[in-house]
Amino acid sequence: MKKNILLFFSFSLFLIVKSYSQGTAFLVTDPIVEQVMLGNYDPLTYSATVVLNHPDSISQGILQRVNADSLKSNILKLASFQNRNTGSDTLSATRGFGAARNWVYSQFQQYSLQNENRLLPAFFQFDQVICNINRHKNIIAVLPGIDSTDKRIIIIEGHMDSRCEVLCDTACVAQGVEDNATGTALVMELARVMSKYSYNHTIVFMITTSEEQGLFGAEAFADYVTLKGIQIKAVQNNDVIGGIICGNTSSAPSCPGLNDIDSTQVRLFSSGGFNSKHKQYARFSKLEYKEELLPYVSVPMTVSIMSAEDRTGRGGDHIPFRQHNYTALRYTSANEHGNADVTAVGGYFDRQHSTRDTLGADTNGDMVVDSFFVDFNYLSRNAVINGNAAGMAAIGPKSPDFTVVAIGLNTVEVTIAAETGYAYYRFADRTSTNDWDSVYTMTGIVDTFIVGTAATHYLSVAAIDTNGIESLFSKEILISVPNGINELKKEEGISLMQNKPNPFDESTIISVYVDKGKKYKEACISITDSRGKEIKRMPVELVQGMNEVIYEHGYGASGIFTYTLMIDGKAVESRKMIFAN
Numbered sequence: 121m122k123k124n125i126l127l128f129f130s131f132s133l134f135l136i137v138k139s140y141s142q143g144t145a146f147l148v149t150d151p152i153v154e155q156v157m158l159g160n161y162d163p164l165t166y167s168a169t170v171v172l173n174h175p176d177s178i179s180q181g182i183l184q185r186v187n188a189d190s191l192k193s194n195i196l197k198l199a200s201f202q203n204r205n206t207g208s209d210t211l212s213a214t215r216g217f218g219a220a221r222n223w224v225y226s227q228f229q230q231y232s233l234q235n236e237n238r239l240l241p242a243f244f245q246f247d248q249v250i251c252n253i254n255r256h257k258n259i260i261a262v263l264p265g266i267d268s269t270d271k272r273i274i275i276i277e278g279h280m281d282s283r284c285e286v287l288c289d290t291a292c293v294a295q296g297v298e299d300n301a302t303g304t305a306l307v308m309e310l311a312r313v314m315s316k317y318s319y320n321h322t323i324v325f326m327i328t329t330s331e332e333q334g335l336f337g338a339e340a341f342a343d344y345v346t347l348k349g350i351q352i353k354a355v356q357n358n359d360v361i362g363g364i365i366c367g368n369t370s371s372a373p374s375c376p377g378l379n380d381i382d383s384t385q386v387r388l389f390s391s392g393g394f395n396s397k398h399k400q401y402a403r404f405s406k407l408e409y410k411e412e413l414l415p416y417v418s419v420p421m422t423v424s425i426m427s428a429e430d431r432t433g434r435g436g437d438h439i440p441f442r443q444h445n446y447t448a449l450r451y452t453s454a455n456e457h458g459n460a461d462v463t464a465v466g467g468y469f470d471r472q473h474s475t476r477d478t479l480g481a482d483t484n485g486d487m488v489v490d491s492f493f494v495d496f497n498y499l500s501r502n503a504v505i506n507g508n509a510a511g512m513a514a515i516g517p518k519s520p521d522f523t524v525v526a527i528g529l530n531t532v533e534v535t536i537a538a539e540t541g542y543a544y545y546r547f548a549d550r551t552s553t554n555d556w557d558s559v560y561t562m563t564g565i566v567d568t569f570i571v572g573t574a575a576t577h578y579l580s581v582a583a584i585d586t587n588g589i590e591s592l593f594s595k596e597i598l599i600s601v602p603n604g605i606n607e608l609k610k611e612e613g614i615s616l617m618q619n620k621p622n623p624f625d626e627s628t629i630i631s632v633y634v635d636k637g638k639k640y641k642e643a644c645i646s647i648t649d650s651r652g653k654e655i656k657r658m659p660v661e662l663v664q665g666m667n668e669v670i671y672e673h674g675y676g677a678s679g680i681f682t683y684t685l686m687i688d689g690k691a692v693e694s695r696k697m698i699f700a701n
């Protein structure tokens with residue numbers, strides 16, 4: 121009885137927090153756009169005169185046509201609105217969020233004109249009191265897919281709202297250049313470039329509001345699509361994506377230190393470990409970059425698949441979508457300027473979430489910015505990686521399923537169990553990092569692979585269509601091969617797994633595999649340094665299957681550490697992990 125009361129209480133609390141006004145909660149200003157997102161349309165209505173839907177046309181087209189100058193001019197214009205705070209002016213034609221969103225909308229109209237009117241702009245409006253304003257609007261531009269039988273949409277998005285030190289300050293200069301004119305400019309540029317091509321799936325380009333106050337623009341849209349039954353294949357959020365300069369206080373996993381430069385790495389943050397569809401999508405995005413683009417680019421990029429869903433203590437628009445069970449990830453630059461802790465004792469001197477997040481510096485005193493904080497070529501490379509991932513996901517086949525038929529000495533035999541009509545498949549093997557060790561091509565639906573000597577392997581498969589493009593990868597299956605240390609067959613049925621990645625970024629995933637569903641009072645992971653001193657203790661839940669905890673060790677912690685699984689106060693098993701940064 122007590123439990124029921126508790127449940128009822130938390131449910132009413134939930135209703136109070138999500139206080140959209142009755143009746144007018146959500147509105148897409150063009151009803152046709154809503155029907156397209158639902159998949160209720162005739163693709164011929166939006167057909168291009170020349171249909172360019174081959175993966176090479178799309179990849180090469182994005183690579184050649186995404187333009188650093190175009191990104192730069194978008195950012196200069198966004199900065200010119202001076203303050204894009206969620207609560208800022210919506211009536212002025214030159215200052216505030218309202219002026220900025222009308223300009224974005226007009227740009228989407230321009231891109232549509234350049235592409236046979238195939239891109240459909242609209243506002244997504246929601247009623248919620250944020251920074252004293254009752255009604256807010258995201259801007260969307262929808263490119264209808266050429267195959268409306270698969271109704272899943274792909275969203276490329278970034279937030280446009282900016283802020284100063286005070287959350288709802290609408291009087292300050294809040295140009296929000298790194299955070300997040302960069303993401304806004306990227307989404308706009310991809311809308312311009314990608315609208316020339318045709319994709320099976322509908323692609324939605326979205327610029328959100330109210331991210332800084334609590335991800336409200338993304339949250340409202342995630343609520344809206346769920347309510348309407350609009351299906352989502354994947355969401356790519358872009359936030360803080362063009363800066364290359366490290367601040368003093370960047371949130372972990374952070375950059376090496378003040379003024380360090382990195383213009384060749386981008387980070388993909390997403391939720392989960394084993395069997396996370398978000399991480400599978402991050403790996404797919406990286407694979408498509410490696411296979412479709414890397415041989416042709418002038419500056420190769422490192423795509424880092426991060427362990428955590430976001431930087432420590434930070435969040436972004438991908439989170440509400442993940443919470444609604446949609447596949448979602450975040451693109452963020454390797455280096456960022458600040459941790460946004462604007463109330464830090466002793467002061468906060470970095471740029472993020474301050475009035476200093478501006479275009480750059482005037483180094484020769486002629487009143488013109490000549491040294492930019494954002495690298496437009498770097499932003500352009502990130503836009504290409506983004507567009508290519510979304511483009512390939514929007515044309516690829518359906519994901520297969522598979523079973524492991526036999527495990528030999530370092531070999532595994534698999535059979536495709538759904539979507540069996542393709543001539544080729546991919547088989548991916550992952551052992552100790554967030555990325556695949558190997559991706560093989562399978563001929564037919566049965567094949568045997570040699571997998572190395574590691575004790576455990578995370579396997580998944582994808583289908584390949586006749587153009588050579590992969591579907592998204594299936595769920596992972598965990599196997600243990602006899603030649604390795606057979607951890608899973610221990611009598612207790614509990615194994616502490618090697619942390620992943622090891623060594624890698626500033627957080628790592630520690631997993632405990634439980635074979636049988638036994639009952640324990642309490643379990644934890646204890647971390648000790650090289651002198652045996654305990655530095656952290658984290659509770660871990662032990663249910664049947666893989667149980668994971670994320671350990672954030674921060675940038676400075678290098679060396680060898682030991683982690684120990686403790687059950688009901690007793691040490692069960694220990695392993696070593698290396699932090700090498």
Ligand SMILES: [Zn+2]
Nearest residue numbers: 299300359360
């Ligand atoms: Zn941001």
